[in-house]
Amino acid sequence: MSLMDNLLAGLSLVASFEVFFALFVGICIGVVGGAIPGLSATMAVALTLPFTFSLQPITGILLLLGVYKGGIFGGCIPAILIKTPGTPASSATILDGHPMAEKGESGRALGMALWASCTADIVSNLALILFAGWLASFALKFGPPEFFALILFSLTIIAGVSGESLLRGALAAILGLLLATVGLDLVYGTNRFTFGDPNMMGGLNFIAVLIGLFAIPEIIAMAWNPVAHLGKPRALGQSKVTFADYKRCFKSIIRGSVIGVFLGSIPGIGAAPSAFLSYSEARRKSPNKENFGKGEIEGVAASEAGNNGVAGATLIPLLALGVPGDVITAIIIGAFMVHGLQPGPMMFILNVDIIYGLFIGLIVSSVFLFIVGSVAIKGFRFVADVPKRILMPAVLVLCIYGVFAVNNNIFDVGVMFAMGWVGYLMMRYRIPAAPFLIAFILGPLLEDNFRQAMLMSGSDPMILIRGPITWFFWVVTIITVVAITRSVVSKDKLGV
Amino acid sequence: MNFRQIATALSVSAALTIVPALAEYPERAINMVIPFGAGGATDISARAIAEPLGNAVGKPLIMVNLTGAGGATGSVNVKNAKGDGQTMLFARVGSHSVSPAMKETLPYTLDDFRFVTVYEINPVACAVTPASGINSMEDLVAKVAEGGVSYSSSGVGSLLHIAGAMVLKEFGVENPLEAATHIPQKGGGAAATAVLNGTATFLCTNSSALASFVANGQLKPLMVTTEQPITGFDAPTANELGKPALNQLVGWTGIAGPDDLPDDVATKWEAWMATATQDEKFIKTMTSAGSIITLMSEEEANTFIRGQFEVFRALVDDLGMRIEG
Numbered sequence: 001m002s003l004m005d006n007l008l009a010g011l012s013l014v015a016s017f018e019v020f021f022a023l024f025v026g027i028c029i030g031v032v033g034g035a036i037p038g039l040s041a042t043m044a045v046a047l048t049l050p051f052t053f054s055l056q057p058i059t060g061i062l063l064l065l066g067v068y069k070g071g072i073f074g075g076c077i078p079a080i081l082i083k084t085p086g087t088p089a090s091s092a093t094i095l096d097g098h099p100m101a102e103k104g105e106s107g108r109a110l111g112m113a114l115w116a117s118c119t120a121d122i123v124s125n126l127a128l129i130l131f132a133g134w135l136a137s138f139a140l141k142f143g144p145p146e147f148f149a150l151i152l153f154s155l156t157i158i159a160g161v162s163g164e165s166l167l168r169g170a171l172a173a174i175l176g177l178l179l180a181t182v183g184l185d186l187v188y189g190t191n192r193f194t195f196g197d198p199n200m201m202g203g204l205n206f207i208a209v210l211i212g213l214f215a216i217p218e219i220i221a222m223a224w225n226p227v228a229h230l231g232k233p234r235a236l237g238q239s240k241v242t243f244a245d246y247k248r249c250f251k252s253i254i255r256g257s258v259i260g261v262f263l264g265s266i267p268g269i270g271a272a273p274s275a276f277l278s279y280s281e282a283r284r285k286s287p288n289k290e291n292f293g294k295g296e297i298e299g300v301a302a303s304e305a306g307n308n309g310v311a312g313a314t315l316i317p318l319l320a321l322g323v324p325g326d327v328i329t330a331i332i333i334g335a336f337m338v339h340g341l342q343p344g345p346m347m348f349i350l351n352v353d354i355i356y357g358l359f360i361g362l363i364v365s366s367v368f369l370f371i372v373g374s375v376a377i378k379g380f381r382f383v384a385d386v387p388k389r390i391l392m393p394a395v396l397v398l399c400i401y402g403v404f405a406v407n408n409n410i411f412d413v414g415v416m417f418a419m420g421w422v423g424y425l426m427m428r429y430r431i432p433a434a435p436f437l438i439a440f441i442l443g444p445l446l447e448d449n450f451r452q453a454m455l456m457s458g459s460d461p462m463i464l465i466r467g468p469i470t471w472f473f474w475v476v477t478i479i480t481v482v483a484i485t486r487s488v489v490s491k492d493k494l495g496v
Numbered sequence: 497m498n499f500r501q502i503a504t505a506l507s508v509s510a511a512l513t514i515v516p517a518l519a520e521y522p523e524r525a526i527n528m529v530i531p532f533g534a535g536g537a538t539d540i541s542a543r544a545i546a547e548p549l550g551n552a553v554g555k556p557l558i559m560v561n562l563t564g565a566g567g568a569t570g571s572v573n574v575k576n577a578k579g580d581g582q583t584m585l586f587a588r589v590g591s592h593s594v595s596p597a598m599k600e601t602l603p604y605t606l607d608d609f610r611f612v613t614v615y616e617i618n619p620v621a622c623a624v625t626p627a628s629g630i631n632s633m634e635d636l637v638a639k640v641a642e643g644g645v646s647y648s649s650s651g652v653g654s655l656l657h658i659a660g661a662m663v664l665k666e667f668g669v670e671n672p673l674e675a676a677t678h679i680p681q682k683g684g685g686a687a688a689t690a691v692l693n694g695t696a697t698f699l700c701t702n703s704s705a706l707a708s709f710v711a712n713g714q715l716k717p718l719m720v721t722t723e724q725p726i727t728g729f730d731a732p733t734a735n736e737l738g739k740p741a742l743n744q745l746v747g748w749t750g751i752a753g754p755d756d757l758p759d760d761v762a763t764k765w766e767a768w769m770a771t772a773t774q775d776e777k778f779i780k781t782m783t784s785a786g787s788i789i790t791l792m793s794e795e796e797a798n799t800f801i802r803g804q805f806e807v808f809r810a811l812v813d814d815l816g817m818r819i820e821g
Binding site for chain 2: 045046049050140141142143184185189198202203333338342346408448456
């Protein structure tokens with residue numbers, strides 16, 4: 001069959017009101033789910049999954065994909081407005097998005113987030129459609145040693161998000177690495193720092209740590225000094241993003257999308273590291289370097305492009321190899337299985353109509369995302385105008401509810417509050433939270449892949465430099481570390 | 497208000513006045529704990545039975561994913577729940593026969609639960625990549641003797657972990673723990689990926705988890721552990737290879753309550769499950785994913801689970817796989 005035939009077969013499958021309606025509804029559910037702190041895109045997809053069992057395969061899968069894409073975008077709304085990432089992927093958006101909101105530019109920040117998200121979404125979808133096979137075979141070259149080198153490189157992001165003091169950033173990162181060791185040891189299966197509590201055996205819940213670290217300190221600060229914010233020019237998100245803004249950030253958006261596509265196509269990384277990497281790359285290359293972290297619109301664009309760039313690409317390992325790339329695609333693969341579909345190379349032959357149907361649906365989803373996102377921004381923007389004294393208690397209720405709902409476990413709510421106090425102390429001592437979070441995400445990946453590599457080689461460290469991919473990441477890691485050291489040293493000289 | 501609504505209203509109010517006297521189970525919606533994440537084998541199985549089961553029960557079932565620590569978090573939650581049948585658990589092979597056999601540190605034992613049924617069996621298959629040049633179990637064992645063979649699993653104490661060791665042991669590898677390296681991964685998807693990208697040589701897992709890779713020609717099955725061949729798996733059965741002991745090596749899903757679950761509740765569950773597993777849609781969903789629907793009575797389920805536990809326990813003791821730290 002020619003491409004045209006395939007396209008037509010796909011079109012005949014998706015060209016019904018029901019399919020597009022499902023996609024649209026999915027995106028709406030996703031945006032709202034992502035915008036509620038603690039609910040997260042993953043939760044929204046998991047909650048939608050059972051509803052797809054009775055639908056046609058293509059309808060059900062597009063519904064889930066809509067929820068996924070909407071959720072990843074929706075997460076930026078609370079990140080910008082109330083400094084609480086709606087979904088882990090949008091944690092990087094806080095760094096510049098929230099300072100923009102504080103300056104009264106929440107409308108501009110949200111607008112840029114939407115434009116960057118949709119652009120990255122299109123790039124990601126095109127990458128899926130055009131390069132799926134090639135990227136999948138590239139992804140299959142990633143064994144534990146390659147992963148280890150990549151994650152090691154990613155840890156250099158910490159320097160990019162540490163703000164004023166690298167030492168403080170490193171301190172936060174070490175704390176994050178430490179807390180990430182709680183739970184069962186991967187290789188031996190023994191308990192680590194669980195203090196005999198079964199609840200700790202699964203490790204600290206990621207969402208609970210995330211919300212605790214970002215949202216709760218704000219609430220505690222508010223309770224401590226309820227009138228501190230009065231008189232600050234927070235009001236009104238009437239400001240809008242302009243085309244000039246978009247043009248200026250375009251390079252960062254494309255760079256972020258490409259980073260997202262690459263990290264998304266490799267199973268096991270996910271959207272949050274991609275957003276942070278895109279952010280730190282944008283900062284490194286930007287002429288306004290100093291302004292990053294203080295409300296630079298390019299920072300918002302880069303991180304949103306980084307996380308939405310993952311959304312389409314994460315389907316590459318799913319469709320081309322049949323392996324889930326992250327937690328969300330692991331849920332979506334369940335929907336394939338229920339309908340007796342077997343994702344993998346053969347699907348491009350056996351169910352080519354479904355594949356092309358999905359492609360068409362994905363392209364349309366970028367447009368839907370733009371429409372739904374615009375409406376959502378118009379509605380949510382006014383959250384910025386709600387007095388903080390009224391907003392914060394509502395946020396607290398949402399956080400508690402959301403964190404409980406992730407795992408239906410009251411222990412997680414306790415973790416959230418404990419982390420909230422840690423976060424508050426960190427805030428008081430001007431220790432940045434972002435490096436903590438990056439270390440908390442990347443630490444276990446680094447450790448697991450290192451140990452798996454050691455198991456593979458019988459503890460021969462030479463395996464860590466076994467091929468061109470590892471060499472590449474070692475070299476860029478060394479270059480980055482040297483560059484960071486030099487900038488710190490020269491800063492010291494200037495300072496003294 | 498039509499006649500039917502009036503009748504319903506009357507019967508409901510009648511029921512409400514009678515309930516305190518009889519307190520017939522279930523009084524309200526039942527919490528069903530799924531100790532594994534959404535989209536996994538346990539979750540799909542649980543969600544598939546939820547609808548017919550809910551109809552049989554006549555009260556809503558609240559499906560709750562309580563995940564973490566290889567199913568331990570959710571299992572402990574049900575263990576500590578009141579034994580009134582309002583909180584029940586989807587028990588699974590990994591969390592309720594492999595982990596208890598292996599992990600000294602597990603915060604529960606089999607005695608903490610009352611298993612009311614096992615309703616689904618998942619055959620296990622072992623597979624390698626076609627590129628490995630391994631075409632039969634014989635080849636694999638020969639390769640193990642050469643050294644450098646490894647197998648992936650979804651984590652310590654998972655079915656995949658013990659399956660790799662058990663299969664090699666049955667095929668005459670003296671000390672499988674030293675002859676082959678176990679490379680644990682985080683989850684079943686990652687375990688399959690590890691074999692695909694060459695991190696590990698082989699894996700033994702539920703046929704449903706392998707079906708798509710086998711159909712796509714990405715993985716080559718070497719053996720299935722059931723007596724009967726499995727559709728889509730062009731590989732000999734354990735019996736054909738003269739290893740009927742491997743028949744014990746299967747996955748399963750069942751339903752359990754806390755150990756103080758009263759008899760009348762257990763009896764009710766048996767009846768409900770008998771109705772629910774007749775549902776055509778449920779059977780179709782599960783069998784298309786490679787499962788075998790076999791409804792066991794409480795007694796059969798206990799014999800089955802204990803039997804499997806004893807086999808695994810003996811193997812664990814034999815090989816020194818016990819985790820005590």
